[in-house]
Amino acid sequence: MAGIVVFIRSMHALGDQLVGYPLLYQLHQQYPNHRVTVVAHDPVGNYYTQLPWVHQFVHATMAAQKYRSIAKDTEIIIALHHSSELYSLLGAIKRIPVRLGFKNKRATDFLWTHRLPKDINQYIGLANLQLLGQLHPFDTGQAARHSMAWLASQKNTPVEHTDVVFMVGGGAGAFKRWGIANYTALAQRLQHHLGPNTTFTCILGPAETSELAQLQQINTPHLRLMVSRPLAEIADLCLNAKLIVANDCGPSHIAQNTGTPYVGLFNEPNPEWFWQRPNTRAVTPPQGTIDIQSVSIECVEAACCNALKNISNESKTAMVA
Known part of the structure; x- marks a missing residue:
């Protein structure tokens, strides 16, 4: 099974994780037969191991650990970090065919095969989806809503709805x-x-x-x-x-x-x-x-x-x- 590696931003709060859920959901829709690995600097694996779209979580604090997280059969890497040269370098060194990242006036921006200019006035979750959309266009709003519909389907008890x-x-x-x-x-x-x-x-x-x-x-x-x-x-x-x-x-x-x-x-x-x-x-x-x-x-x-x-x-x- 070919692999996809997603490097999420180095943040630990709940909101920082939730803005990545729609991207992971859509990634599974577009590549249902690929193994998805999420790599994070912080120990936030509990937010991701419950998702059916994620096969593995790697907690990596050192560059060497992040390098090793990219398996030989990896076809795509996606970096959600906004301003680091490390991830584009890792992808290039590993010769990953498809490399997605944000263009943010960094010396290594040219190493991305697909890139999206970073806009600090844009919602982070939407930017993540638009970055993935550089590969195959899709409806970002529907992807986000469908990811939440899956999350809602996991409830164990009925919820009393409200206006x-x-x-x-x-x-x-x-x-x-x-x-x-x-x-x-x-x-x-x-x-x-x-x-x-x-x-x-x-x-x-x-x-x-x-x-x-x-x-x-x-x-x-x-x-x-x-x-x-x-x-x-x-x-x-x-x-x-x-x-x-x-x-x-x-x-x-x-x-x-x-x-x-x-x-x-x-x-x-x-x-x-x-x-x-x-x-x-x-x-x-x-x-x-x-x-x-x-x-x-x-x-x-x-x-x-x-x-x-x-x-x-x-x-x-x-x-x-």
């Missing part, structure tokens, strides 16, 4: 969290647009103990809680929602990959972590500040309405399906 999903966490700290009071006020405003029976589900992780306590105290009938649940259940919830509003957090990349109308809240502009589409909006504080609490409820409400008004053809098809 609106709120992702109120932010593992990096409070500076990324818009706040429960803001989200509950937004829910009331959205009911005026979507109807009084609109349901909301807040997704929380183990770090959001304060937010959980606040929500439990509020105890609003239309506001459900999903606490520390598997990624599969989060994916299922997002695929079936009408709208998602999220802080900059790991699960937000599940939301963005589904193609569901989405509003992302950031303490400062961060285009590499926001998938710009007709049915998405990024909201940041007023110019001159990075305090996410300065983002007004009215501003987020308007962004939600605009996202819902500009549903892309892709999302319309998905919602009908």
